[in-house]
Amino acid sequence: MVSSRMTAVAVARRGRPPVPAPGPTSSSFTRIRIRSTADSHKGRSARSGMQGSGKEGTDMNGHRLTGKRQQGIAALEFLLTAPFLLLVVIAVSELGWAFHQYHTMTRAARDGARHLASHAINNSMGFIFLSSAVVQEASNLVVYGNTLGAGDPLLPGWSAGDISVSSPDPSHVTVNATYNYVPLVGQIPAFYGGEPVSMAFSMQSTVQMRAL
DSSP states (O other): OHHHHHHHHHHHHHHSOOOOOOOOOHHHHHHHHHHHHHHHHHHHHHHHHHHHHOOEEEOTTSOEEEHHHHHHHHHHHHHHHHHHHHHHHHHHHHHHHHHHHHHHHHHHHHHHHHHHHHHSBOTTTOSBOOOHHHHHHHHHHHHHSSTTOOSOOSSTTOOGGGEEEEEEETTEEEEEEEEEOOOSSSEEOOOTTOOOEEOOOEEEEEEEEEOO
């Protein structure tokens, strides 16, 4: 009888499903999740506050820099680079202005040579004859843009005395124009104890045409 009872109890225990181990409840999971979310929000806000403040940073060696030190370094860098930037701006402006003046002088010399070539040959003699009237008309056309010499010169400070006319051979005429370049700035200012650099120089243009 006893052995049959023990066998029945063993069989009953074997057929019973295993009891699960105790674990955290859903409420404990909710509290842990809320706490981790709150900690992550605090970390993000702290990092964004440090980045947004902009009052501290690090230099090349990893040392922390305050806002005043960063401003001082920026001012020093500006003082060192500003003269070079100003020099580049002046050089580009002067180069453009010089190119404009040289183009104007060359075009005017070409117009004067064309006028001289069409009036240089004396029809009665059949060879080149440069009379004073023709030379004056060509010089005025180069400097003032008209044969009468009226109005302002095409370039500042230009005069008819800067134009020379000649005939190198029996069939050609030549117009030689010179002009002293008038810069925009006048001279490059001195930096770091140097001396100013003058931007003035002389331009020259020569045009030769066959007499008609």
